[in-house]
Structures are given as C-alpha cells and as structure tokens.
Amino acid sequence: MKTVQVDVAVIGAGTAGLGAYHAAIAAGARTAIIEGGDYGTTCARVGCMPSKLLIAAAESAHAVRKSSGFGIHVEGIIRVDGHEVMARIRRERDRFVGFVQREMRVIPDEDRIRGHARFLNDHTIAVSDHIRLTAGSIVIATGSSATYPDSSEALGDRMIVSDDVFDWLDLPKAVAVIGPGSVGLELGQALHRLGVRVVVFGRGGGVGPISDPEIRSYAIAAFNEEFTLESDTHIETMLRDGDRVVIRRMGANGSRETDSFDYVLAATGRIPNVTGIDLNQTTLRLDAKGVPLFDPATTRTMSTDGESTIFIAGDASNFIPLLHEAIDEGGIAGKNAALLALGKPVNPGLRRVPLGVVFTDPQIGIVGGGFHEMKAGTFATGQVNFENQGRARILLKNKGLLNVYGDLMTGRFLGAEMLAPAAEHLAHLLSWALQNNMTITQMLEMPFYHPVIEEGLRTALQNLEIKLYQMREKPRRSGRG
Known part of the structure; x- marks a missing residue:
C-alpha cells in the first residue's frame, strides 16, 4: 500500500469538495482531493441544471398553449417530441458536466486520487486499499444520494x-x-x-x-x-x-x-453520503442519522474530546443542501482545514441568510427561516395578491401570493414566503435586504420601476408598514383610557 502525507485531504470532488480543495491550496496547504465516482457535481449531473433544462422545455410548450390569451392562435396540434426534448437535456447536461471535468483536469495529477475513501482514524484514510493517506486535517464533502422507498x-x-x-x-x-x-x-x-x-x-x-x-x-x-x-x-x-x-x-x-x-x-429527498466511509473509526460525534455534528460557522466537526480536525461541507452535512451553500461551505472548510493543519487558528466564515427558490410556475420563494421561524406576537405580516398586479396581468402571469414579515418592536424586515411570478428575483431582493438588516421603511425608500413585478413587493411592504404602525399604536391608545 502506497503511503501519502498531505496537510489537507478532501474526500469528494463535487461542488463543496472542489471549493474546499481550491481554498486549502490558496491558504498554502499541500492538499489532495479524493473521488471514488465519476467526476461531475450533483448539480450538473442530476440536479439543478438538467432539471431546469426539463422545466425550460415545459415552459416553452406551456407558452404556446397559453398564446391564445394574447390573441395569438396556433393552428393544429401542438406536438411535443419526447425524443428531441430528452436529447437536448442529455446533450446540455453532458456539456455542463464537461465544464466540471475540465476543472478537475487543471488540478495536478499528484493532487488527484481515484478510489473509495474510508477512515482508519481521525488523521488517516485508506483509498480503495491501494493508498494510505495521512493528513493534518480532513474535509468530508461526499455529497448526497436520492432515497428509494421500501417498495x-x-x-x-x-x-x-x-x-x-x-x-x-x-x-x-x-x-x-x-x-x-x-x-x-x-x-x-x-x-x-x-x-x-x-x-x-x-x-x-x-x-x-x-x-x-x-x-x-x-x-x-x-x-x-x-x-x-x-x-x-x-x-x-x-x-x-x-x-x-x-x-x-x-x-x-x-x-x-x-x-x-x-x-x-x-x-x-436525499440522504448524506456518510454511511460508507467508516466514520465509526473516528472520534466524531454523530447525530441520529449518522451525520457528524459540526459548527456551521466554521464547518468544524465535533469529537468526543471536543473540537475535531475534521471538517464537513456541502450536502454531506445535511445542513442547507443547496449549491450556493455548498460553494460557501466548501470555501470555509478548505480554508479552515488548511489553517488548522498549518498550526493557525480556525475562523468563522461568511454565512449568508437562508434563500430558497423552487422553479415551479408560479415559483416558490423562501427568505430567511420563513414563517415557521416567526414567534407569535412579535411580528406582523404584509401581503400582496398578484391576481390584479399590473405587470403580472400584462404577462398573463397573474397568479400568486406574497407574505412579508416585520418585527413589531424595531420595524426590521424578518423574512418572506411566496408563491409568485418571478419569485427567484423577488426572493433575491428580499434576501439582500434581510442580510443588511433593513427596516421596512428603508426598503420602501429603495427605487421601484413601473411597470414591474417588483411593484407587487412594494404593495406588500406598504401593507406591512401600515400594520406595524397600527399594532405599535394600539397599546398606546388603550393605555390612555
């Protein structure tokens, strides 16, 4: 068995793993990246990109069927050629995967290790029984897999x-x-x-x-x-x-x-790929699903003795299994793993406010923790219904509901949930406002063009501002007797 020694070992060459590798290299650590499957991220192969290709084809077909609402009539039968639809999806999917594979080829051969990794202890990994790798710190970035029901x-x-x-x-x-x-x-x-x-x-x-x-x-x-x-x-x-x-x-x-x-x-759903890497050989503390406990700010895992030399990032952590979070977590994990291996202190990384989008029609958007994070009696809700919103009616996209939440005491924006046209854009605007701790008044001071979907957001914010004022004034008025 060949013996290899590095500062940082990264298990998994997906989105989080590649981010961790590059961050560790940038921090000055000798780093190896291990992959036992095909190169290419979950997003490119079976996630974000091919699903959006399918959705794009579906939206095209739907637009043709809806064109009569604009007075544009398509004569004859609309034919969807399934072979052509799926051929384009596979072709473009493979193109996206190719981008990731080219990124892997840029990594020096000596840093790339092929094979299935399993832990021997907190600092040692066996790779398919042909390599024994020792590292000062290790990043788990093994991704996730779709689950099959019992049937x-x-x-x-x-x-x-x-x-x-x-x-x-x-x-x-x-x-x-x-x-x-x-x-x-x-x-x-x-x-x-x-x-x-x-x-x-x-x-x-x-x-x-x-x-x-x-x-x-x-x-x-x-x-x-x-x-x-x-x-x-x-x-x-x-x-x-x-x-x-x-x-x-x-x-x-x-x-x-x-x-x-x-x-x-x-x-x-999907489950983290942590069952086949022999975590039982480490000192890591695991949750009920066998996933290592970790600090989201640093991505550092917890051991039975306290803090571990192992980090975890991306879908493997089962924290927020989204691509943009995997990119962030990979960068944080790689940098901190390098710092620790080089004898330097670990630092918290930038964690952004939660942002989620579902690409249905209307789209679903969740900003912050959503409604279930709100505490009764501490917030008010502003709302807009898009059925009569100007731009939405122009586009025949006039279906949807948006709720925005504001803090009763401070007037600060707390988050939102929506089923709305262009929710992917509305949710981004709102996430920026949330991350900047803006108040509802400050948000309403921002520009809103006409006619745009965002005017619906302004309506919801105006509704919320009025409610916040009324709810703050009510105790004062009742106190006057």
Whole structure:
C-alpha cells in the first residue's frame, strides 16, 4: 500500500469538495482531493441544471398553449417530441458536466486520487486499499444520494428517482410522483406540461418548503388548477403489473381510487453520503442519522474530546443542501482545514441568510427561516395578491401570493414566503435586504420601476408598514383610557 502525507485531504470532488480543495491550496496547504465516482457535481449531473433544462422545455410548450390569451392562435396540434426534448437535456447536461471535468483536469495529477475513501482514524484514510493517506486535517464533502422507498425492490425499474429521469430517451405517458417537495413539484409540473399524465402524492398536506398556512393553501389550489396534487393521501398498495405500476390509495375525504402509471418517481429527498466511509473509526460525534455534528460557522466537526480536525461541507452535512451553500461551505472548510493543519487558528466564515427558490410556475420563494421561524406576537405580516398586479396581468402571469414579515418592536424586515411570478428575483431582493438588516421603511425608500413585478413587493411592504404602525399604536391608545 502506497503511503501519502498531505496537510489537507478532501474526500469528494463535487461542488463543496472542489471549493474546499481550491481554498486549502490558496491558504498554502499541500492538499489532495479524493473521488471514488465519476467526476461531475450533483448539480450538473442530476440536479439543478438538467432539471431546469426539463422545466425550460415545459415552459416553452406551456407558452404556446397559453398564446391564445394574447390573441395569438396556433393552428393544429401542438406536438411535443419526447425524443428531441430528452436529447437536448442529455446533450446540455453532458456539456455542463464537461465544464466540471475540465476543472478537475487543471488540478495536478499528484493532487488527484481515484478510489473509495474510508477512515482508519481521525488523521488517516485508506483509498480503495491501494493508498494510505495521512493528513493534518480532513474535509468530508461526499455529497448526497436520492432515497428509494421500501417498495422500490418490488417495483424494479418502474420505481425511479430524479437522477434517472435525465437518462430517459423518451417521455413516458403517465408518472406518479411520490413527494410534493421541491423536486417533486418541479419535475411533476414540467412533465405535465410536456404531455405526461402526472399525479403528485403527499402526506400531511405539505407543499415544497412552504410553512406559511396562507401561502400553502393558495399553492395547493393553484397547482391543482393545472395538474393533480393530492397533498394528503394514503397510498395503500403499489404493485407491479407488467411494465406498469398500479397504485391504490385513500384520499383525505376517505374515497378509494386505483390508477396505473408507467413509472413511480420517488421524490422523497436525499440522504448524506456518510454511511460508507467508516466514520465509526473516528472520534466524531454523530447525530441520529449518522451525520457528524459540526459548527456551521466554521464547518468544524465535533469529537468526543471536543473540537475535531475534521471538517464537513456541502450536502454531506445535511445542513442547507443547496449549491450556493455548498460553494460557501466548501470555501470555509478548505480554508479552515488548511489553517488548522498549518498550526493557525480556525475562523468563522461568511454565512449568508437562508434563500430558497423552487422553479415551479408560479415559483416558490423562501427568505430567511420563513414563517415557521416567526414567534407569535412579535411580528406582523404584509401581503400582496398578484391576481390584479399590473405587470403580472400584462404577462398573463397573474397568479400568486406574497407574505412579508416585520418585527413589531424595531420595524426590521424578518423574512418572506411566496408563491409568485418571478419569485427567484423577488426572493433575491428580499434576501439582500434581510442580510443588511433593513427596516421596512428603508426598503420602501429603495427605487421601484413601473411597470414591474417588483411593484407587487412594494404593495406588500406598504401593507406591512401600515400594520406595524397600527399594532405599535394600539397599546398606546388603550393605555390612555
């Protein structure tokens, strides 16, 4: 077994791993990056990019069907060629993956190690039984994997996860989506708009990351106008029948229905890839799911003796599994791992306010911790409904609801939840305001052009400012007797 010694070892060459490697090198540490699978990030291969390619095709088809609302009529049948749709997705997906692979080739050969890594102790890694690597500090950036339900074995290749969709050569006729989370909603709506019969099933009434009851109720109604979303249903059986799956379920109203589909798409989340790297050989403290406990500010993990020499970043940490967070965490982890290995103190990195976007139509946006982070009696809510908002009506995108939250005592902006047109842009504006600790008054002093979707945001902020004033004045008036 070959022996290698470095300052920093990075396990995983995805988004977080590459960020960690480059940060460690920039900090002056001798660094090795280890990858046991194919090069190419989750985002490029099976996540952000191919899913948005599918959504872009779906939006194009939807726009053609909606054109009559502008007085533009398309004669004849609109034909979606599934082979061409999927060919473009695979072609562009492979192009994005190629960018990542080229980035890997820039890394010197001596820094790149191929093989499956497993811990021997807190400072030593075995790589596929041919390399023994010792490092002053280690970064875990092993990513995550889509989960299969217990019924997957019985359904064989008729049970798929989101990763499998992007290898299709053609579009199926009918798909059942299990899980109305971000991935389930995005893929479910996109497939529906491309002519696939889709039913999205959930339990408990949840819809994506939405926690505000008003926004959630609006979203359920809005999505059901387009495709079937059963956000609270009980699936009794899923049985393979030839090349189809028969699903028998009980709805919220107690009715039983039976339906069949070409595929069942399990969109039930992803799990960190931490089970196969022998964390039991380390002194790390693990949570109930086997993920190391860590400090999000420094990404440093915790050991039974206190602070560890191991860091964790990206989806492997199960903290905020989003690409922009993986980039940040990778940079923080790599720099701190290098500092520690070189005998210098570890420092907190920049952690931005939470920002989440779901690319449905209307889009979902969550800024800050969302509604569930709010404490009753400490905040007020401002709202705008986009059904009569000027720019939204011009675009025939006039569907959506936005709630913004403000602190009763300080008037400071606290966060927002929305199902809205252009939520990806509204959420960015609001996240910047939140990170800069702006008050509602300060936000309203910013420019708003006309006519734009952002004018709807101004309406919500104006509504919130009035409510904050009224709620602060009410105790004063009642105190006067």
